Amino acid sequence: MGKIIKILLLALNSLFLPLFAQGEPMIDAPGINEELMSKNQDVEILAPEYGQRFELGEDIVLSWRNQNAQKSYTYAPYFYYVIGDFQMSASFRNTDDMSYTIRPFQKSVIVLQLYYWDIDKYMTEERDEYMYASDILVLGIGMDVPEYWLKRFDKNRTENPTPPQSITIEEPIIPAIIVEQPSTPPKPPKPAPKPKPKEDVLGQDVKPFRFPFSKPVGVSQWHGYTAFQKPHKGIDFSVARENTLAVGDGLVVGRGYDTYYGKCQSGGNFLTIKHDNGMHTVYFHLEKSYVDVGKRVKKGEVVAKTGNSGSWNCQPLAHHLHFETRKGRSQTTHVNPVDYIEQDWNLIPTANYKKYPGRLTGDNPHPGR
Ligand SMILES: [Zn+2]
Missing domain, CATH: 2.70.70.10 (Glucose Permease (Domain IIA))
Structure with missing residues (x-):
């Protein structure tokens, strides 16, 4: 029998959580960017489906396609555990790779977005202007996605859901899983720093x-x-x-x-x-x-x-x-x-x-x- 623990909507070690202050746009998962979604819709996620549940230990195969034959992009899936112990993960991939495998290490809810950049701009100072993001996926790992998170990033939602105070889940009893990442190309160097202002x-x-x-x-x-x-x-x-x-x-x-x-x-x-x-x-x-x-x-x-x-x-x-x-x-x-x-x-x-x-x-x- 798992001991019941109370898990706050975001994790305990959350020193880096978003700041909400005057004039700052509302962000509901750290690093998830809803504004970028409308900038470019060339890239479409094919699988998995929004709100899909996976069992712990099961691989999640994220796959996507670029619908614009005139453009080449480089990709980085980002995902966040919004329930469970907070963690961010990302991986940089080649344009040849149109899929990425994730094996979550805990019972949780993941919020995921695929970032992509014009490949010829990625190594330049203009990189940020040519950065885009896919629709947002919310996935349940060993649990169904709670109503709030299911509604929060749903493309068809008509209003923002009310956040619950906290959520109680059973503590998962799982050994640490070493996630084997496929070999990834080295992260490109940052653009040359701008002169100090x-x-x-x-x-x-x-x-x-x-x-x-x-x-x-x-x-x-x-x-x-x-x-x-x-x-x-x-x-x-x-x-x-x-x-x-x-x-x-x-x-x-x-x-x-x-x-x-x-x-x-x-x-x-x-x-x-x-x-x-x-x-x-x-x-x-x-x-x-x-x-x-x-x-x-x-x-x-x-x-x-x-x-x-x-x-x-x-x-x-x-x-x-x-x-x-x-x-x-x-x-x-x-x-x-x-x-x-x-x-x-x-x-x-x-x-x-x-x-x-x-x-x-x-x-x-x-x-x-
Ligand atoms: Zn801060």
Whole structure:
């Protein structure tokens, strides 16, 4: 008899969950991109079927076709365990391969999308403009897909379903399964990095900001196109109830509780500072802020305590600080904090990357010490 455990809709180790904040589009599974689906419909998934159930240990053969004879693409299936222990998986494949085999390791629900790129753009800086995504598949592994997830990405749904508070499943008793992946071509190198933008901000060769903590702390998600969010607009620092600092002199221009999408989809307590160089920094998921709107702050001053406020599908996000640097006030002006913070980033480790290799994605990911 399996012990009954309560499994939150997303996993416990969910430091990297999506942030919901002012103006940010709603994302319901990390890294799943519904907007990209309409950009290009050349590629169609042939199997399996939406909502299909597989038994644990059974192979899932994902297959697809390119309906546009004029175009060649390179493909990467991405899938996420949205019930069960959270994990992201992806694989890069050749254009010759029009199928991919997945063997899930746990009783779960998977959300899957096939990403593809124009093959002649993939190695260039324009790659992101030529990135597309297939329709979304939801699959049950050793269980039927619960109603919420079955409806959530259904193409024919008429309204968004209401998320349940949590879901109870029987703990699976399964040995670890080594998934044998077919040989894959090496991941192509990233396009050459763009020149650092720091000069056009200050006109000098010094990064304007300091590190937002008084000591090095780990990162659970880097800025940029990560395995979990596309893009992730800040850096997630893996901390709990830690004092966080103003990264430069400035004025507090925003403080509150983000309710843009309601309390079930919220970035929680946030603080926004407008710096004297015109840039903004924003701190999310705070436990509390120590400074009010209108107050001037000095570089290095303690401004807030990190926390676990905010939620995703009515579930807490787990303790971390989501920290953004922006060229202006709007969220669309986000830039990579690494380019603006004076810090030996090699000393900043990627937290728990062995268990979650997807964390080594995004802009300048590195394992660290
Ligand atoms: Zn974040």
